[in-house]
Amino acid sequence: MRAGTGADSGSWTEDPYTEALGLGRGPLYLRGHGGWSLTLDVERWCAVADAADMTVLDRCQGTVLDIGCGPGRLVAALGEYGHPSLGIDINAAAVSRTVLRGGRALRRSVFEPLPPPGAWDTALLVDGNVGIGGDPALLLRRVAHLVRPDGLLLVEVAGEDVDERLQVWMENARGTTGTPFPWARLGLAALHRVARVSGWSPVDSWSKDARDFAALRRD
Template identity: 45%
Template sequence: MRPAPRATLFDDLLSGEALEVRHPTGSVQLLDPARWRAGPDPTDIDVVRRCTGPTLDLGCGPGRLVRALRDHGVVAWGVDGSAVAVQMCRHRGAPVLHRDVFAPLPLEGRWQHVLLLDGNIGIGGDPDLLLARAAALLAAGGTLLVETDPDPGFSWTGSLRFPAATDPSSTRWARVGARALEVIAARLGLAVVDRRTARPGRGDIVELRGGARSTRPAGRGTG
């Protein structure tokens, strides 16, 4: 089993202020830790109500969704590579694992829902690999709930760099709009079962369910 990951650039971001990240495409992405640290908004509550069984939140941040799910009577755990996020989760009373999302996780193949919200489809900079990993965590009939980029057709992979971070290295990341996500989902044998518009400034929430084909990308491992 992989050990808990080292401190990440997101440790600094979670403790600080909002940051605009300019991508080589010319687009700008706002990373707003204040929203991550806040309570659930109406879009989050809608997601919570759609989770009817054990739920795993990948890249859970400070744990607002995990806490809301538990308050709603749903068994839920978070997973995050940031030590700061894990500390915030625990302070909030949200169960969390300090772990790489590609490391072995509890109840693999038995989660009813897996969440990739707040742009977490970008984790690792390889949406195909991440979606395949998330789908492998699901029980039969389970679903992925994925928040997409506000621009439906947008697709980008590359590196983020936060100049003020204590760790100057870059982090692989991705951004995927709803239409672009549907293309990836079809490639992996995942079916779109629902797509809902979130509040202004956020992308859609797309719900995916595994199909008959394997969701493992050909020729790739899970790290």
């Protein structure tokens, strides 16, 4: 979970998210109404790609677009794998960290013009980024326009069977909060439902180290 749409970019360009990236650690929380809360794994985002990440990278094909690249651990690892890749994120600190790690990155929303449209072999929505914008169907239709025909989308899903649309905000241990923004959380079954009406066919799913993933193929 890292980047949102241009409309909610304030939540991702101000503290506490930017501060946590600068420190390379949390605690950082995603909060919602009614006591809803999710602890964000900033330390993992800022580290090198781990064993669960590698199960995603092993499935990548050709050129790779990492949507919401955060501090760039996957973009950096893709370079080591020999995959031409680009990370996009609306947070300037995240883009800077990605570039410092030797990756290519743009400060850009997934809903803004991106190079080259319709030509990416693989797209990534890892770390909960299927929630970007709070409308997974809209997001998946957008990604379908970015990848080539028969292109691949690799998605990290929630471990539980959830299908949530939320208004959330960032909060650190001091209680500093960011601007609310729309988000979504999908488990595997919910992702498959959304995928089938958004131009994608499920082709694989797997788990590693308590993280869950799915592969979709563009129709």
